[in-house]
Amino acid sequence: MQGLLLCLVGVLLVGCGDGGHKNVPRSRTLVMDCSSLQDCSGQIKDYNSFNPFLLTGVSKTGWNFQYEPLYFYNAYNPHADNIIPWIATGHEYNEDYTEVTIHIREGVEWSDGQPWTAHDLVFTINMLKDNAPHLSFSTDMQTWVKSAVATNDHTAKIALTKPNPRFVFSYFTNNFDNGVPIVPKHIWEGQDPQTFSNFDSEKGWPVASGPYEIFISVPAQRVWDLRPGWWAQKTGFHQPPAVERIIYLTHMEETKRVQNLISNAMDTCLDIRPPNIQSILDANPNVSTWTGRELPLGYLDWWPVCLGFNNLEPPFDDPEIRRAINYAVDRDQLVAIGWQGAGTKSHLPLPDLPPIRQYTDTIKD
Incomplete structure (x- = not known):
């Protein structure tokens, strides 16, 4: 089905609560609400912390883009070429996919100016292994990683417990909102990662490699400003983002999202039902969608x-019953009525993403 993310181009000025240390035009400010009802309802619960590994109370209001992936x-x-090297320049597996060597780009820096090295990657992996199962991805690292060592500042060698040709893609490639955050060893070493808040403005924490820095972080909002000295710009690897300020607001119910998008008070949101999308489009000519x-x-x-079944229970343990239901479902009608045309049908439990069409296009009835 089609995702229902909206984007809006704003033209007005917006305030930032406590004022700004620089004037950022509205056209260079991105305003959105936090997507997590559990972690941002009423207030951003982790407004005074920045630990991406905690299992609860962690909102995606910055760490998801500030800790850049390989x-x-x-x-x-x-x-x-849909795999884009970022912190890494490349990697190679041994013949049986039980070992991978990763090459780190030269010139990458953390926000405090310290070099981003293979030691940071290795430290993160070993820290997670040592704290399994109490941190996000810790059980994965314990399951898959036999050892991780840095042979020099720009080379890491990871031995796996068994063959896994998808190890780097699954854990160290930003894919589908997934990926292990890699943290700076010189900040996290000696800390208890199960309790470390990683947030202290006087110390310049959090230290990350992304192009933004925290300007305001209070229960009602978290504000990021574009910072000078981003490594990718300094090295000529990449231009800085055009967005100079990012404002996360607390989680909103859909009706409030609709009102804020119509009034230009918010620029984008995660998800809105098709009837409400059409209402926004009708009310605000500045709003656009991905199509x-x-x-x-x-x-x-x-x-x-x-639609899934418990294949262990009758009558759904009979493949002919499941096949009959599959043929009975009118997918075109579901899209037309249930989603008011805002979607596409799929005969597979997989999205029709371009890279996998070479495999799915050959599937017959």
């Missing part, structure tokens, strides 16, 4: 809406 994955590029102002009003999402 690679990015572009799921919408049909060509082979403009025409159906399907969204992007190709990576989690299709599916």
Whole structure:
């Protein structure tokens, strides 16, 4: 099905609560609400902490883009170059995929000016292993990693417990909102990662490698400003983002999101139902979606809406019953009525992403 993310281009000025240390035009400010009801309802629960590994109370209001990955994955590029090297320049496995050597880009720096090295990657992996199962991704690292060592500042060698050709992609490539945050060893070493808040403005924490720095972080909002000296700009690897200020507000119910998008008080949100999207489009000519102002009003999402069965229980343990239900479902009608045309059908429990079409296009009835 199509995701229903909206984007809006604002033209007005916006305040930032406590004032700004620089004037940022509205056209260079991105305002959104936190997507997590559990972690941001009423207030941003982790407004005074920045520990991405805690299992509860962690909102995606900064760490998700400030801790840059080894690679990015572009799921919408049909060509082979949809893996984008970022912190890493490349990697190679041994013949049986039980060991991988990762090469770190030279010139990468943390926000405090310290070099980003293979020692940071190795430290993060070993820290997670040592704290399993109490941190996010810790059980994964314990399960898959036999050892991780840095042979020099720009080379890490990871021995795996068993063959895994997808190890780097699964854990150190930013794909589908997934990936292990890699943290600076010189900040986290000696800390208890299960309790470390990683937040102290006087010390310049959090230290990350991304292009922004925290300006305001209070229960009602978290504000990031573009910082000078981002490593990618200094080295000529990448230009800085055009967005100079990012404002996260607390989680909003859908009706409030609709009102804020109509009034230009917010620029983007995670998810809105099709009838409300159309209401916003009708009320505000500045609003656009991933497909403009025409159906399907969204992007190709990576989690299709599916109907599943308990195959261990009758009558669904009979494949003929499941096949009959599959044929009985009118997918075109579901899209037309249930989603008011804002979607596409799929005969597989997989999204129709371009890179996998070479495999799915050959599947027959």
